[in-house]
Amino acid sequence: MGLFPAMYKMIRKGKFLFFLLLCLCVVAWIATLSNDDTVKHVQEESNPEDTSVEGFAKLELESEMMHSIEERAGEQAATESCPERSPLLRGAFKLSFDPSLTIGQVESENGEVVEGQYKPSDCMARQSVAILIPHRNREKHLLYLLYHLHPFLQRQQLHYAIYVIHQAGDATFNRAKLLNVGYLEALKDHSWDCFIFHDVDLVPENDHNLYMCEDQPKHLVVGRNSTGYKLRYKGYFGGVSAMTKDQFHKVNGFPNSYWGWGGEDDDLRIRVTLQKMSIIRPSPEVARYTMVFHKRDSGNQINKNRMQLLQNTNQAWKTDGLNSCSYKILSVHRAPLFINITADIGRPEHAQ
Ligand code: UDH
Ligand code: MN
Secondary structure, eight states, X not given: OOHHHHHHHXXXXXXXXXXXXXXXXXXXXXXXXXXHHHHHHHXXXXXXXXXXXXXXXHHHHHHHHHHHHHHHHHHHHXXXXXXXXXXXXXXXXXXXXXXXXXXXXXXXXTTTOBTTEXXXXXXXXXXXXXXXXXXXXXXXXXXXXXXXXHHHHHHTTOEEEEEEEEEOSSSOOOHHXXXXXHHHHHHHHXXXXXXXXXXXXXXXXXXXXXXXXXXXXXXXOSEEGGGTTOOSSTXXXXXXXXXXXXXXXXXXXXXXXXXXXXXXXXXXXXXXXXXXXXXXXXXXXXXXXXXXXXXXXXXXXBOTTHHHHHHTHHHHTTTSSGGGOOOEEEEEEEOSSOEEEEEEOOOOXXXX
């Protein structure tokens, strides 16, 4: 091999090496560029002004965290149970029923009630209570009741919600079935400890009459103005009564088969005694109500079958109640002061 061909070979090799080096540099440069890009991207994501989808997701996550922290703080503030006896109670008071009262007025006086529900902010309520009101065509009575009942329940430091169960259509009224519907529907919102079955026209006169449940079913109306404040009869369990979720479940709720006025409250009393529970009442000085005056409603005539039905309760309770309550919800409207459930509950099988 001569000198020149050997030099020529070396130069060719050097060119190749130079070319290889150049390629490596270009690759390295591209790599640095894309790294810069990543950094920029991360910076962009953490920019709170960013409106990209990722930016929103991150903001949402942050606000969710804030929310749960706030919630925890709120919970912390209210982990202490409300006192056994509320310091806000006033005892007996004179009720007034102003014909010019409006729902707007009642709403503005109860700003802390949200969609019919209230919770004390400074302590943890001892019970969560659902008030169930069977209703049709008694708007004025409902207004008076809401006006008095909201502050009354707040003074008792309860977590509560008011449900109005409205019977759609003009078939004979069925108070008991509406209350079953109320119980079943309210439990979809919250696992309430206690249920108060409440006539729309009975307004409590004394806030020592506690809307809470006890270890036995409780009857809250010992006296009302319309009966000279005397118990209507020994076993009376109508008007306003309180049962825990479990007590009511145990008796299979109210019967569904009482159309028209009367008997359904006696049926519930029989169910309670069949389960070896007994009915308790607060003292007569406390368990006092004013019934807003009214006549018998059309569509709620006396139930002539009631005595016959009551003869069968000791068998019928098993199959006529919560476990056989068929109905159709037409609407659930969450108004500021109550949850209005409108239900089609059908009509009596035989003409009444
Ligand atoms: N209810 C309605 N709409 C009706 C019927 C009854 O909302 O059309 C509800 C309401 O909650 C009422 C409850 O069912 O409070 C019980 O019915 P009621 O108030 O008619 O029963 P009460 O025992 O009176 O108070 C029955 C007849 C009154 C006759 C008066 C004559 N002295
Ligand atoms: Mn009445």
